[in-house]
Amino acid sequence: xxxxxxxxxxxxNRAIMAFDYGEKRLGVAVSDLLLMTANPITIIQxxxxxxxxxxxxxxxxNKEVGAIVYGLPLQMDGTEGKTASIVREFADTINKEINLPxxxxxxxxxxxxxxxxxxxxxxxSRSKRKQTLDASAxxxxxxxxxxxxxxx
Numbered sequence: 001x002x003x004x005x006x007x008x009x010x011x012x013n014r015a016i017m018a019f020d021y022g023e024k025r026l027g028v029a030v031s032d033l034l035l036m037t038a039n040p041i042t043i044i045q046x047x048x049x050x051x052x053x054x055x056x057x058x059x060x061x062n063k064e065v066g067a068i069v070y071g072l073p074l075q076m077d078g079t080e081g082k083t084a085s086i087v088r089e090f091a092d093t094i095n096k097e098i099n100l101p102x103x104x105x106x107x108x109x110x111x112x113x114x115x116x117x118x119x120x121x122x123x124x125s126r127s128k129r130k131q132t133l134d135a136s137a138x139x140x141x142x143x144x145x146x147x148x149x150x151x152x
Contacts, residue, residue, distance in 0.1 A: 006149075007152045010067050010101065015030050015031045015032065015066065016145065016146070017029070017041075017059065017067070017142075018138045018141050020137040021070065021071060021073075021090055022134060023046065023086075025045060025046060027134025028044060028056075028138055031142060031146055035146055038146055039139060041059065043134045044056070053098070056098065067103075068098075068101070069102065069104075070105070071087070072084050072088075074107075103145065
């Protein structure tokens with residue numbers, strides 16, 4: 001699905017949630033209801049898919065989420081590798097339990113961009129960066145989608 005098709009499926013007055021997928025941690029960000037700004041929300045410490053889904057459902061309810069963005073880790077040449085396949089499988093699993101419109105978004109270098117910002121602009125220590133990096137990367141991914149939606 002492209003960004004224009006995604007925009008047509010978005011329910012009114014609902015937020016968009018984004019994930020920065022990792023095997024151990026899932027960074028989560030949620031937009032405001034006007035779809036203008038992305039906010040890092042939490043990092044889900046992954047243990048099993050059932051627990052992950054339970055936490056995701058709770059965020060969806062609490063934050064009035066109506067759609068999902070999955071950061072897709074493409075190779076530098078734009079092709080999909082093993083991790084991208086794992087993210088697509090994760091999205092399929094989530095979609096079976098949570099039927100919301102969703103889109104994949106190129107996340108190349110998102111974690112690096114956020115980490116560079118956290119180091120240079122905010123001067124966060126390594127331990128504090130680790131606590132916020134995944135959720136901040138999800139917000140970076142989501143902000144890219146929100147910006148693209150303005151022109152779709």
